[in-house]
């Protein structure tokens with residue numbers, strides 16, 4: 526790619542970064558963590574490193590709930606290309622706003638030091654830098670919840686973490702975002718008041734924070750029982766489809782996983798919400814798998830199998 530193309534490409538990616546998370550999506554996800562542990566944030570430091578304190582709903586959520594959550598400190602910092610970044614630093618003693626030394630890039634020594642003094646990193650990072658962001662989270666060994674696209678599951682700094690059950694998907698999925706000033710005007714957008722929203726599919730929270738339903742084991746039926754009783758039309762009465770080019774069965778919903786099957790199964794990405802490494806092994810990802818009965822499995826499937834002794838003992 527020539528220099529101009531590279532610049533254009535980067536500009537296009539950067540435009541895709543200007544989507545802002547809705548407060549209700551942040552509240553929905555955070556309340557799932559708090560349901561599991563109401564004292565999760567008590568006495569803790571939260572960093573929102575891609576968040577303009579003036580308008581980020583992440584900042585708003587933690588400022589508004591600072592006392593209820595019992596936070597000890599909130600830092601919200603934002604990047605400004607070619608200029609000094611901006612921050613808000615709030616403690617129970619009061620809050621301070623000001624300019625950072627550098628541009629506020631999350632990878633800068635300054636923001637990295639903030640990461641190192643934080644207990645939690647919570648944000649929606651730039652989509653175009655999600656790879657680097659995941660790497661940065663790993664290097665910081667920090668607790669986090671961050672918004673990201675489904676394609677990130679295959680990244681080399683993400684997949685092994687999911688596979689090992691160290692990271693998983695959050696409880697909810699944000700579906701629409703506020704479009705920033707010069708963000709792209711295309712796709713499934715709709716206006717309300719003076720704001721423009723964009724709908725996205727396949728956006729998740731990536732996290733290492735526990736939430737209530739994760740603690741519950743999947744209640745699974747055998748192959749036979751699924752064929753007779755599954756509430757999924759793709760399985761009930763017809764059994765499981767297979768892939769034309771890969772030796773595995775297609776399981777369209779995690780609740781239709783046959784408890785007594787020892788081979789490889791393709792399951793939806795959202796299975797990662799309930800993945801327990803002691804029960805299942807994740808062997809890979811299958812993108813756009815061709816189905817033997819015709820058509821393709823949607824987007825991507827995780828390939829999993831029961832660990833020996835992990836099946837429901839049938």
Ligand SMILES: C[S@@+](CC[C@H](N)C(=O)[O-])C[C@H]1O[C@@H](n2cnc3c(N)ncnc32)[C@H](O)[C@@H]1O
Pocket residue numbers: 541542543544545546574575576577581582583603604629630631632648649650651652654
């Ligand atoms: C997807 S937006 C989300 C903003 C905000 N967290 C929210 O959810 O409303 C990502 C933000 O990261 C900012 N950003 C871009 N590059 C960055 C960098 N290197 N370091 C920190 N933030 C960056 C973008 O300007 C953009 O505002």
